[in-house]
Amino acid sequence: MELSVPVRGPLVRFLIGLGLVCAAVLAVVGGIALRGPGLVAVCVSGALAGCVAAGVAREAPRPAGRSVLESAGQAAAVTIGALLVVSGTAVLAGGAVALLLVGSGAAGWAVLRWVRDRREAALRAVPPADTGAGAAADVAGASTATLGEEWRRTGAQLQRPLAPAARQRVVTRRAQVLDELERRDPDGFARWLAAGPLGSVDPTGFVRSTPPGADPSTETEAA
Template identity: 45%
Template sequence: MPVRPLLARCGLTLLVLLGAVLAAAGGVSLGGDGLVAVALAAVVAASIGAGVARESDAPDPRRAALDAAWRAAVGTVAALLLLSGGVVLAGGAVTALTVAAVLGVLLARWALRSARAERQAVVTGTSLAGDGRWVRGLSVQDLGREWVRSSAELARARDPFTRQGLVRRRQEALDELERRDPAGFVRWLEGGATVDSDPAEYVSGDPAAGSETA
């Protein structure tokens, strides 16, 4: 086994053991009343997490709410027990400095990832938008697959630049399909066109034929 993955696993194992020790110490120090308060905090966190997830545009809001609820509850319990255990074993000052350092690292990482994602979104949105000429070299079957594929991508996309690029790309594909076979395109629309139906089943033609009839 390579050295780096082995070291990473060992480090993770040590962190888990340390966290278990801190959580156990925190649970003992809190006592019955403290654990009840922790449980109530977990319930509140779970309710808030489920509410936020339910209002999102997730494909399955109920499943997303349940997933967010248990994650929020577990995270709240773990954080409170770890903080309590840290205060007991290391003191309040050391625990506060450790929490501040961890939060700083997480915020810096989040900022870097957000900036990278924004740059990538701008590049992706620009490349997706195009100038409409990309459709000329595709067959009708390729254009149909592009419509179905981009439908799935649009359902998953959250960044506005990416969504805008996908919408424009889909419109260009539809315009090209209509240009090549207007009657077939109308048949697709009248047949109940949906985001996951392939227009190539109704539209015929190819790039060469389309160029000749344009």
């Protein structure tokens, strides 16, 4: 099962690098313009931001990906860098452009935070799937139409952002569906595999519609 991995193209990497270079130049210009007292004020602001970030990280109800010290250092560095960039922009382009830059940065941060919150809410909304013996028995007793529906449903889930554990549960469930379809009708399963990409072809047109044990003709032949 292939997992989608975001890949940044050369153009995106070039734009990111160009933006970092421009920000570094603006920060240097801002630092030169501020001189001693201004630089002290910027460093104090960064230290305060680091203390706030450390307090938030320490009081977080769940463990974050970074330690308290890492969170404080990152907040301080971002604050100092942002203030120097704003100062450099004001020196080179004027106060109006600097205010526009601050507003754009705040709006971008708000959008990114909203997107992240929506993604986390979507991850929490994914119900845990039973992947044990009970789930395998449930798959074995389902009709082929139900299995095809389950295959399409889990395929749609894999197109959404999922936590690693949730993605693994979905992949395991799809493997159970594949095993049952192959066990139920090997010839039909082979025709389904040869028909094209599994994500776009419905298996119900190739595999028999009922489990072998529930097929009346099978029971008659056995008798």
